[in-house]
Amino acid sequence: MSGRSRRLHRSRLLLGALVLVLGLAGTTALAFGADGAEQHPRVVLVTNNCSEHNFLCPPFEAALRRTGVSGKIISPDDREDPVATLSLLATQGYDLIVVDLFWSDILAQVAPRFPKTHFAIIDEALGLVRGRPKNVQAVVLRTNETSYLAGWLAGEMEKRRPGRDIVGVVGGISFQAVDDFIVGFRAGVLRASPHALVLVDYSGDFTDPSKCEAIARRQIARGARVVFNVAGACGQGTLRAAKRAGVWGIGVDTDESGLGPHILTSVVKRYDGVMRTLLEQVRDGHIPGGVTTALTLGDHGATLGRISPKVPASLRAALDALARQIIMGAIRVPGVAPL
DSSP states (O other), rough: HHHHHHHHHHHHHTTTTTSSOHHHHHHHOOOOOSSOOOOOOOOEEOOOOOOOOOOSSHHHHHHHHHHHHOOEEEEOOOSHHHHHHHHHHHHTTTTTTEEGGHHHHHHHHHHHGTTTTTTEEEESOOOGTTTTTTEEEEEEEHHHHHHHHHHHHHHHTTTSSOOOOOEEEEESOHHHHHHHHHHHHHHHHHHHHHHHHHEEEEEESSSSSHHHHHHHHHHHHTTTTTEEETTTTTTHHHHHHHHHHHHEEEESSSGGGGTTTTEEEEEEEEEHHHHHHHHHHHHOOOOOOSSSEOOOTTTEEEOOOOOTTTHHHHHHHHHHHHHHHHTTTTSSOOOOOOO
8 A cells, every 4th residue: 555545544544524524434324216215226325424514425315316316325334344345335236336535545446346336436536546447437526726716815805904915724634635725725815916925734634623723823823814724624723713813714615604704705515516417327327437527617516605795896796707717718727636
């Protein structure tokens, strides 16, 4: 196992509450179709934990209802052998087995052994799945473009106060799904304010808000008047620090405007569209493999959440124009997600 694989595997075991995969370990959801009758599931989602904070399970359940495809969710216990678990599922006749990014190394071992079984992995490009199995479809939500918009807005709001323009970013652990946010956000800030200082720090954690709050407080003490949460549940501490200091906070993954008027906006990952697309493929009998589907700003893979009403109308109009330029290809936003 490579160093990267070991790091992600350790993260998977230690960060069971990571926002992408939070929930109730060791539970399995019953399979239902659109009419509510119990059916043999055609699709299974394999992900660690399905709690109220999970970003995969609710969209999956909604897509089942919308498409009429039957499916279920399995959350294996960490004590189980993941290779054996995925191998067993591969023998049970599912039309599609969907996994989250922390199953990448396991998928690389299992998928080639079951070439007639269709798999999909979310938030991990196929190029990062060893061997690029031909029966695996990867779906990546490109957050860099939407983060660019959030960064531009942060930079523009900073320009409206005296002193040097300084914004902060508090990430969890540095890997592709996190860094794609940060690279795009930094580029957006610098487009708005070329001499701005962008402070980037990592908590090494996705679950403990106190760690992110401490980092955000240090960034605010250095002059940051906007702080961006890219650390899931840990990042709730980032947004709490922003509220207490009277500065702007930017949410991540879901629309976090409900936390208060200090939320400037959020970078929202649209898993609802991902799940609907995958289940429609199953329903229609056309399931691709050996490809990465990258959902960009134009595909609504990620969108901005509610924008604070304190943002002037002129900035909102300029933000919309900027988004159109990105979608048309007039602006190329940097990112780190390989295909």
